[in-house]
Amino acid sequence: MAETQVGMQYEDLRHQSDTALIGMWLFLATEILFFGALLFTYMIYRLWYPDGFIAAVRHANILIGTLNTAVLLTSSFTLTAGLLYAKAGDMRRLIYSCVATIGLGLLFMALKALEYAEDFRERLVPGTNFALADHDGARIFYLFYYTATGVHLVHLAIGIGLVLYIARRARRGDFTAQAHTPVEVVGLYWSFVDIVWLFLYPLIYLVGRGG
Amino acid sequence: MSEPVNYLTNGWTIRSWLLTHDHKRIALLYLVSITGFFFLGGAAAALIRLNLLTPEGALVSAETYNRLFTMHGIIMVWFFLVPAVPVTLGNFIVPLMIGARDLAFPRLNLLSWYLFMIGGLVALYALFVGGVDTGWTLYTPLSTNYSKGHVVAAVVGIFISGFSSIATGLNFMVTIHRLRAPGMTWFRMPLFLWSLYATSVILVLATPVLAMTLILLSLERLFGIGVFDPALGGDPLLFQHLFWFYSHPAVYIMILPGMGIVTEIVTTFARKKVFGYKFIAWASIAIAVIGFFVWGHHMFVAGQSLYASLVFSILSYLVAVPSAIKVFNWLGTLHKGTIRFDAPMLYALGFIGLFTIGGLTGLFLASLAVDVHVTQTYFVVAHFHYIMVGGMVSAFFGGLHYWWPKITGRIYPEMWGRVAAILIFFGFNLTFFPQFILGYLGMPRRYHSYAPEFQILNILSTAGSTILAAAYLLPLAYLTWSLFWGERASANPWRATGLEWRTASPPPTENFAEIPVVTEEAYEYPPPEVAQHG
Numbered sequence: 233m234a235e236t237q238v239g240m241q242y243e244d245l246r247h248q249s250d251t252a253l254i255g256m257w258l259f260l261a262t263e264i265l266f267f268g269a270l271l272f273t274y275m276i277y278r279l280w281y282p283d284g285f286i287a288a289v290r291h292a293n294i295l296i297g298t299l300n301t302a303v304l305l306t307s308s309f310t311l312t313a314g315l316l317y318a319k320a321g322d323m324r325r326l327i328y329s330c331v332a333t334i335g336l337g338l339l340f341m342a343l344k345a346l347e348y349a350e351d352f353r354e355r356l357v358p359g360t361n362f363a364l365a366d367h368d369g370a371r372i373f374y375l376f377y378y379t380a381t382g383v384h385l386v387h388l389a390i391g392i393g394l395v396l397y398i399a400r401r402a403r404r405g406d407f408t409a410q411a412h413t414p415v416e417v418v419g420l421y422w423s424f425v426d427i428v429w430l431f432l433y434p435l436i437y438l439v440g441r442g443g
Numbered sequence: 444m445s446e447p448v449n450y451l452t453n454g455w456t457i458r459s460w461l462l463t464h465d466h467k468r469i470a471l472l473y474l475v476s477i478t479g480f481f482f483l484g485g486a487a488a489a490l491i492r493l494n495l496l497t498p499e500g501a502l503v504s505a506e507t508y509n510r511l512f513t514m515h516g517i518i519m520v521w522f523f524l525v526p527a528v529p530v531t532l533g534n535f536i537v538p539l540m541i542g543a544r545d546l547a548f549p550r551l552n553l554l555s556w557y558l559f560m561i562g563g564l565v566a567l568y569a570l571f572v573g574g575v576d577t578g579w580t581l582y583t584p585l586s587t588n589y590s591k592g593h594v595v596a597a598v599v600g601i602f603i604s605g606f607s608s609i610a611t612g613l614n615f616m617v618t619i620h621r622l623r624a625p626g627m628t629w630f631r632m633p634l635f636l637w638s639l640y641a642t643s644v645i646l647v648l649a650t651p652v653l654a655m656t657l658i659l660l661s662l663e664r665l666f667g668i669g670v671f672d673p674a675l676g677g678d679p680l681l682f683q684h685l686f687w688f689y690s691h692p693a694v695y696i697m698i699l700p701g702m703g704i705v706t707e708i709v710t711t712f713a714r715k716k717v718f719g720y721k722f723i724a725w726a727s728i729a730i731a732v733i734g735f736f737v738w739g740h741h742m743f744v745a746g747q748s749l750y751a752s753l754v755f756s757i758l759s760y761l762v763a764v765p766s767a768i769k770v771f772n773w774l775g776t777l778h779k780g781t782i783r784f785d786a787p788m789l790y791a792l793g794f795i796g797l798f799t800i801g802g803l804t805g806l807f808l809a810s811l812a813v814d815v816h817v818t819q820t821y822f823v824v825a826h827f828h829y830i831m832v833g834g835m836v837s838a839f840f841g842g843l844h845y846w847w848p849k850i851t852g853r854i855y856p857e858m859w860g861r862v863a864a865i866l867i868f869f870g871f872n873l874t875f876f877p878q879f880i881l882g883y884l885g886m887p888r889r890y891h892s893y894a895p896e897f898q899i900l901n902i903l904s905t906a907g908s909t910i911l912a913a914a915y916l917l918p919l920a921y922l923t924w925s926l927f928w929g930e931r932a933s934a935n936p937w938r939a940t941g942l943e944w945r946t947a948s949p950p951p952t953e954n955f956a957e958i959p960v961v962t963e964e965a966y967e968y969p970p971p972e973v974a975q976h977g
Contacts, residue, residue, distance in 0.1 A: 240953055241538070241545040241622055251547050251621045258613050258647060266651035269685055273659065273670065276681060358668050369676060375668045379658065 249413035256417045260424050267428055270383070274376050274435055281369020286440035288364060288373035291356055296347045297437040300340050301429065307336035308426045311395065315419050321409035323402050330399035333422070337392045344385065380432050387425045394418045449852070449949045464549035465952055470534035471850075472556050477527055478919070480563060484518035485915065487511050492874075492908040495901045500891040508891030509576035510592065516579025517570065521601050522563050524831055525693055528700035529611055529646075530559070532842045533639050535850055537615060539943035539950060540633050542624025542959045547617040555610035558603055566600025569593040578889060580690070583671035583682040587664040595664055598657045605650045608696075612646025615639055624942065626961035630724070633941050633965050634717065637724040638703025641731035645692045645699075649735070653689035656682065683745055687738035695734040697831055698798070699727060701838030702769055705791045708841050709773050711939040712788035713780025716966045719772040726765035726772075733762040743814045752811055759809035766802055770795060785937075786860025790841030793868040794834055801829025804879065819889075822882025825875045833871050840867070840918060847922065848936045852949040853929030859921040866914035873907025940970040 242248040278285050314329025355363040356374060364370035398418050401407065407415065450467045453459075460468055491511050494502040503511065534552065538545055546552050569575060575592035577585050586594050619640050623632070659670045660682070669675020671682040710717040717723065739747060739755030773795055782788070804826040807813045817823060840863075847855050877900040882888075886897050893901065935944035946955050 239545065239549070241543050241547070241549075247621070251617055254620065255548060255551075255613060255617045258616060259609075262609050262613070262647050262651045265648050266655050269652045269655035269688075270659075273681065273685075276678065280678070281676075359666070371668050372670060372676065375659075375662060375666075375670060379662060383658075 245411055249411070252413050252417055253420070256420045260420065263424060263428075267380075267383075267431070270376070270380055271431060271435070274380075277369055277372045277376070278439075281367075281372065282440070284364070284367040284369030284371075285373050287367040288356075288370045288377070289437065289440045291354065291364065292377075292437045293347050293350060294437045294441070296343050296350075297433060300343050301433050303336050303340045303343065304426050304429050307333045307340070308423050310336065311419050311422050314398075315412075315415050318402075318407055318412040318415045319409060323405070323407060326402050326407070326412075326415065327399050330395050330402065333395050334392050334399075337388055337395070340388065341385065344381065377436055380436075384425065384428055384432060387428065391418075391422050391425050394421065447947070447951065449947060450952045451852070451949050453952045462553070464545070464553060466534050466538055466546045466549065466552060467850075467950065467952075469549075469552050469556055470531050473526070473530040473534060473559070476556075476560060476563065477523055477531060480518050480522040481527075481915075482919075483567075484515050484523055485912065487515035487518070489908065489912055491515060492905040494891060495893070496905050498893050498895045498898055503891065505891045506576065509578075509889070510570075510574035512889060513575045513578050513592075514570045517566060517575070517597060517601070519831075520579055520693070520697075521604055522559075522566065524697040524835055525608060526559065526604075526611070527697075527835070527839050528704065528842065529615065529639060529642060529696075530555070530607075532704065532839075532846060533615065533700060534611075536846060536943055537618060537636065537639060538622070539849075539946065539954055540636055540941060541619065541622060541627055542942045542955065542961065543618065543622035544953050544955070544958075546614050547621055548614050551610050552614055555607040555614070558607035558610070562600045562602070562604030562607065564600070565603060566597050569596035569600060580686065581660065582686075583660060583663070583677075583679050584674065587660060588672055588674070595661050598661050602654055602657050605654050608646045608650045612643035612650075615643040616647065619643075624959055624961055627942075628961075630721065631961055631964050634706040634720070634723050634727070635700075635703035638699045638706070638727045641727040642696050642699045644731050645696050645734065649689045649692040649696075652685060656685040656689070659685075680742070680745060680747060683742050684738070687741045688735075691738040691741065692731075692734045694827075694830070695730055697835050699730060701794065701798075701835045702727070704838045704842035704845070705773065705794050706769075707939075707941070708787045708791040708845050709776050709795075710966045710968075711845070711937050712783045712785060712791070713777050714783075714938075714968050715776055715780040716964075716968060717772070718775030718778070719768075720965065722768050723772050726768045729765040730762060733758060733765070737762055737809075740809050740814070743811055744818050756809055756811050760806065763802060763806055763809075770799055770802075784861070786855070786857060786864050787841045787845035789861055789864035789868075790837045790844065793864065793871075794837040794841065797829050797833030797837060797868075797871065801826055801834055804829065817882050819887055820882035821878040821886050821888055824888050825878035825882060828875045828878075833875065837864075837867065837871075840864070843918070843922070845937070846943075847925070848932030849943055849948045849950070851926055851929070852932050853925045854932050854936060855925045855929060856921050859917065863914050863917040863921075866910060866917070870907050870910030870912075870914050874904050874911050875907070877901070877904045877907075935970070938970060940966050940968065944970075 238245050238248050242251070310329050310332040314326045314333065317325040317329060351357065355361050358371035358374045362371065395418060398415055401414065450465055460472065463469060490502060491508070494500050494508060500508065573593045575590070575594055575597045577590050577592065577594065581594070581598070619636055662668065663670050663672060663677070667675065669677035671677045671679050673679055706717060706723060737755055737759045739751055740759045743752050804822070808817065808823065808826060844855060844860055881897055881900050884897070886893055932948045934947050942959055945959060
């Protein structure tokens with residue numbers, strides 16, 4: 233129970249727990265502006281270079297993209313289930329949920345790696361030998377693509393580390409049905425990473441694909 | 444020794460400092476680091492002023508000159524002005540003022556100091572090994588294509604220190620929301636807290652945009668893909684928009700805490716309840732909110748749409764309203780007050796004068812036609828130095844003297860405090876007032892040489908800067924002296940209101956023996972006499 237003691241600046245455990253949640257919400261506000269700047273850049277150049285962007289979107293691997301969307305949404309489901317188990321005091325199932333979440337996170341990364349490999353094979357890398365060199369703005373699309381998915385993967389890797397930490401603490405017996413705020417804090421973060429993907433998915437794979 | 448253990452005597456090992464979770468000790472770690480950065484940035488400024496003694500440049504080559512003013516800007520903005528008051532005085536005083544035992548997240552607070560130091564050292568590495576010659580604004584495509592300096596390393600340093608800003612802002616906001624003592628309602632809080640809260644909102648919401656912009660800048664420089672370089676299909680104006688979306692609100696990060704300090708000092712040394720409490724409180728919030736929508740006034744001549752410029756001009760006028768409200772409220776507080784001219788008060792009065800000049804010349808620059816005439820001249824340089832050095836640094840020194848007895852338990856030498864405050868005021872004006880004239884006459888900024896007819900005003904400015912340099916070194920000497928030989932301070936040497944004065948000087952590690960209960964509004968003078976004196 234080492235880390236569930238109440239800090240001297242708090243009245244009680246509940247005061248401390250609620251404060252931790254507010255801290256995470258505020259951190260997510262920072263994150264929204266962080267990704268917001270990138271999405272704004274995408275929007276500007278989507279208007280400048282519709283042709284290059286549409287050509288690039290049509291080269292995206294929609295099968296892997298859609299599969300990954302399903303994987304990530306499911307991972308949010310498993311972690312939320314874990315939170316409900318924690319609330320019910322079932323710490324064994326909380327650990328199982330964490331393991332499932334980590335597994336799905338790793339699956340997402342593996343699929344993403346496959347997709348990157350294919351992008352490289354198809355010369356969808358904006359260097360010399362770029363496959364879409366004829367389309368103005370396609371380079372900028374791919375800069376967005378690699379930056380956005382890269383930063384998203386970094387967030388996902390941090391998330392996997394955090395869920396691992398939750399699982400370890402659950403195994404140590406740190407949580408009870410009343411005191412399990414870290415699960416909820418990490419859950420908020422994980423869902424945010426999920427939501428970021430929900431914005432990236434249409435921008436990379438869908439918008440301009442038809443027609 | 445008979446005195447009770449306080450936060451300074453609670454542990455003597457280096458470890459007890461470097462791994463501390465105590466907001467007061469972290470504030471001191473920050474104070475030492477920030478002082479180092481201040482004098483480094485100041486040294487660069489001194490070399491710049493020396494070089495401008497003669498029209499052809501007295502000291503350094505054009506290239507070295509570019510590196511000097513870039514180094515001065517990057518260090519002063521990101522490693523002194525933005526963090527200065529929040530991480531030192533704010534860190535120390537916020538929990539004491541609201542009657543809490545610490546900030547909400549003490550470990551995050553310590554982490555923020557380490558991030559700040561890592562970022563600072565990386566930036567220093569870039570600035571000393573080869574340097575950066577783009578100016579602190581890092582405009583593209585100069586920074587991504589043409590500059591030969593260590594742009595990416597400098598940007599990485601700024602990026603890392605940004606996380607420390609975010610951590611500090613987040614910590615303050617959560618602390619003010621959650622840890623106020625019983626009875627400490629929002630409108631009973633001292634106004635320093637309102638100003639820090641407004642500052643924190645900007646830190647949390649603006650800094651991440653700079654972070655992403657710097658990532659894109661680095662990728663363009665490393666891989667040659669045009670996000671901002673027009674030759675590669677990018678838009679240089681987009682960089683300026685994103686950059687100023689952070690960097691203009693950052694100006695309010697730099698000035699809002701100073702306004703908060705001045706409010707505390709003015710009411711203490713006028714021994715009078717602050718005039719128009721709610722106006723000052725809401726003015727802080729209004730400045731933070733409107734401040735997010737004025738960034739385009741940095742781009743009037745950059746080729747943005749005229750209609751955009753019109754809107755940004757109007758909004759820039761609008762943000763002057765809450766700033767003026769504060770100035771009038773300080774004057775209203777002084778009116779019929781029982782004024783004492785101790786050193787903190789001299790700094791605060793200096794702030795009011797210099798900030799007013801800096802603010803009014805800001806209105807000149809917000810007007811489209813005048814801006815075209817003085818853009819990129821020394822007029823702009825003088826304007827923002829009046830706000831940041833005349834205003835913010837004066838406020839920082841004022842606050843440092845005001846809370847020095849609380850922080851160290853010692854009284855600083857009052858006479859020397861007053862001498863330094865007056866020297867700073869006159870040295871500052873002699874340095875920067877000539878620059879208004881130089882700019883109006885057309886001397887452009889960021890050149891290492893200038894037309895011969897500008898020499899006299901430049902010599903005056905350099906002469907002023909030597910006074911200023913001496914005046915900044917004085918507090919370093921006498922404040923350090925007072926640490927060892929200063930008279931011991933009582934709990935409330937200024938007989939001020941505010942919870943921070945109701946605990947011992949220096950405070951114990953847990954701040955208060957018992958959490959105080961607040962039963963009255965802020966600044967009810969005279970305050971109840973506190974039992975422990977001397």
